[in-house]
Amino acid sequence: MASGILVGAIDFGTTYSGWAILFSHEFESEPTKGFVKHWYSGGALTTEKTPTVVLIKPDGKTLEAFGFDAENRYKELIELEEHENYYYFKKFKMKLHKQLGEKIDSGMILEDEMGRTLPAIDVFAMSIKFLVDDMHKVIKHRISGVIKKDEVHWVITVPAIWTDSAKQFMRKAGEQAGIAANKLSIALEPEAASIFCRHLSVDKRLDTTGVSIASFPAGTKYMILDAGGGTIDITVHEVQPSGAVKEIKAASGGGWGGTLIDEAFEKLLMDIVGKNAYNTFKQEKTEDWLDIWRDFEVKKRNVRPDKDNNVVMKVPVTLCQVYEKQSGQGLGKAIESSTYGKTIQFVDNKMKFKANVFKELFDTSLSKTIQHMEDIFRDVKVRQVKAILMVGGFSDFPMLQQKVISSFPSIDVIIPAEASSSIMRGALIFGHSPKSISERVLKYSYGVEILRPFIEGEHPQTKLVMKDVGPRCKDVFDKYVERNQIVKVGEAQVTEPFPMKKTKDKKGFHFLMGNLKRSKFKRCRLQYAPGN
Template identity: 25%
Template structure:
C-alpha cells in the first residue's frame, strides 16, 4: 500500500470484545508480554464475571444515554421506571437481516453502539491509567475490535463509524489505529498461544467455535511453524456463524415456562426473576441428566399450591431434564452442530476443536459436541479462561496483525465496468458505442476475487481501466454471495452493491478534455476490512471497508 503505519505513536493496545449480551476489554503495552483484563465494572456488586452487560438505558423521548452496563439494568429494575427504555442485544441490529429494523426513540443502532463504547472506554481508561501509572494518555491508544465472522461489509463499516462517534478515533487517523478482526480469529490467536499445551504442531489444523450470548462463529485455521521461523496461522475455511448463542436458550426457556405455567397468571417481573435463576444457576450446570427444581418468587402467591399438570409442588416447579433438553437446549445446540458440520465439509482433516466464549463454557454443549465428533476430531477442548479468549485474542491481533498470513474470501467481489458487447449474452439496452465505433456493454461485473479464494494479507489484486479527462467517476463495489459462477452483469438480482468510492480526476499537465486517462484500482481483500487504492497519474486515493454505513 502507499503508506506505512507508525505504530510507535500508539504503544497502548486496547482490545474490545463488544458482545451481544456481555462485553469485555483487555490491554497491553507494545513491548510487554503481560495482558491486563478490565474485570471491575461500575455497579458490578457481587458478580465475578469479568465482563459487563451490553445494555444502554435511555429516557423515553430522548436519544441521550442515561446509563450503561450493570447500572443500566439496576435503574431499569427500579419501581416506577416506566419512563426508561432499556436497550439490550442491540449488536444484533447489525446483522444483515436486522439492519433496517426500526428502534424506539428514533434511535439509530450506530449511535447506541457509540454511546455504549464511549461509556465502556471511559471506564476502561481509568483502569489503564491506574495500571500504567498514568504514563500514557488516550492519544497513545490503538484499538482492535472483534466482529462476528458472519457480518457483512456494511456491518463492519457501521462498527468503525460507531467507534469514531464514540471518540475512540477520528476520521483523520490512520486506518490501522482501529483494526477489526473476526471473533473466531481472535479466539484462534488465544488458542494459538496454548497450542504447545495441546501439542499442536506445524501443518496441523484446529477449529475455533466461539459460542457467545448472541452468535456462534466458527473457523478452521492451520498452524504454520517451519524451523527457524515465527509461528503464524492461515485460514483454511470460510468462517461462518449464526444467531444461535445462549441468548436463544433464554428465549426458548421463557416460552417453555409460559407454556408450563399456562394455568396461572405470571407477572412479567416474576418471569424475569425465574429467568435470572435459569441463567445464573441452571444453564451453566445443565448436564442433560439431572432434573432441576425452581422455587417460584413469593409475589406469585403459589407457595401453598400443588398442581401436577404444571409440575408444581407447594411453590416449587419441577423441570425434568428431558423437557429441558427437548424444548430448550437441543434445538439450539443442534444448530451449533450443523455449523461445525459445515466447517468439516470444507476441511475434513482436523486435529482439534476449541470451545470458547461464554456459551462455550457450557458442560452440556461440550458433551453434545464430544458425543457427535469425538470419532472424527482427535481433541475437543475448552481452553482456560475461555470467556476471555476473544478479548485477549484481540490484543494479540492488535499487536501483530500479520500473524494471520492468509484468509479465505467470504464473498465474490468486483466492480462495475464496460466490456466489449456480446450479442449472445448482453441485453441490447446495455449497449453503448465508443468514440472509435466499438460496441460495449454497460453494467458488466468485473470480478476481483471469488468466494472461497485464499488471499494473503498483503496480496494486491489490481486492474486497469480508462476514463475520459477531466471527468471523475464514482466507482461502486459489488458482492455476490452465491457458490457458483458469478453473474455477468451487476444488475443481476443476486449481486448487491456494498460500497462506493468517489474518484476525483487530478489536474494532469498537458491533458486535454476527452483524452483517455488510465486508472489503476488496487484492492486488498486479505484484511478483515477491504482496503481500496485508486491511482491516477501518481495520485493515490485510499478507501476502507464498505465506505458507506448507510448502504
C-alpha cells in the same frame, strides 16, 4: 505493530461485553498477560464481562448506565415509577446478524425491550464510548500519569460470519464513539481466539487432553468453534512454518448461540400463561420480569447433560396475579392442563422442572451447531483436523461442551480456562501483531461494475445502453478476486489501471484483503457476488 504504547480490546457481545488492555512492553515479554476488567453485579457475582444492557435517558442521547449497573438502575427506576420514558436495550447486537444484501446502515433503527426506538448507530456508539471511557478511568488508578487517547490503539471484535456492511457499521460506531479511524482495528472473533490460544500453555485450560495448540507443528489443522450468546462462528486454521496461521476454510455459522435457549424458555412461559399474560407481565411488572431472567441466566449455566436434578425457579406473585386476572384460573391449574403437566410442578409459588425440560431448551442450538460442524468436516480441505478449540461465552456451558466431545470422539477438544475472555485477550495480541494471521479465504467475490461492448444474442436487451463509443452492455460484473480464493494479508491482489471519463489519465485500483482501495473513478462501483 500498532502505534501507541497500549492496545485496548473491546469484545462487544450479544449477551456480555468487556474490555482488556495490554502495554507494549508486556506484549514483548508475555503476550497473554493482558489485564481484563472485572465487573461486579452488585451482589456476590464477579465476572470478566458485563451484560450488554444499555439504559438511556429519556432524551435518547445520554447514557444512564451500562451492564450490571444498567440492570440495577432500571429496577430502581421501576420502584420509583420513573422508568417509562427511559430506553432499555439488551441483546441488540443480533440486529447486525443479517444476510448479504439486507440493509445495514447508519439509518437503521433499534427497538428496546419495551418497544421504544432509537437510531442503532447511537446505541452502539454510546455503548462503545462507555467501555472506552471506563478503561481510561481504571487505567488512571492503576498507573501514575494519564494515558492519552492517541497512545491507545483500539481493537473491536466482530463475528467472522457477519457481512462486510455489518463490520463497517461497527467501525462507524467506534468512530462516532470518539476513536480515531487510524487508531481503530476490527478483528474477527474466531481469529482473535485462535491467536490467543496459539500462545497458551496447557496448564491454563479446562480440558484434560494434554494437547496444546501452541506446540502444533507447521501443517497442523484445527477448528475454532466460537460459541457466543448470539452467533456460532466456525473456521479452520492451519499452522504455518513462521508460527502464524492461515485460514483454510472461510468462517461460517449462524445465529444459533445462547440466545436460542432464552427464546426457547420464553416460548415455554408463553405456552403456559399465554402471550397476552406474558406481555402484560413484562410491561406492567417489569422488575419481576427482570428477576425471572436473571434467575434463568444462572440456572441454564448449571444444566449438565450427566445430571438429572430438578431445576427450581421462584415464580413472582405478580405473574400469578396477571395470569389469574386474564384467565380466571390459577397458574397451577394452567400448568397441569398444559403439555408440561407431567414435567413441571407448581408448588409454593415455585416451578419445579424435571431436568429433561431444561435440557430440551438447548436442543435447537446444539443440533444446528453440530450439524454445521459435520457439514464442514465433509470438505476435503479440512480433513485431518487435529483439534477443536472451543471459545466464547457459550463454550463455558457443560451442555455444549459435552455435545461437541461426544459428537467428535476422535478429535481432541480444547477448552481454555479463559473461554469467555479468549477473544478479548487474542484481540490484544492482534493489535500488537496484526500479521499473526497470514492468509484468509474470501467469503465473497469482489469486483467492479463496468460497461462492455454489447453483443446481440449474448447480452439481454434490457442491459443495452448507447454511449459515444457505441452500444454497450451495462451492469457487467468484472471480477478481480473470487470467493474461496486464498489471499495474503497486506498484499495487493490486483493492480489495475482505469481511464478517467473523457481523459487519458489513469488511476490505480488496488484490492487489499479486507480493504478495497480505489481512485475517484465515479462510474466504478464495488459489488459483491456471493454466488460466484
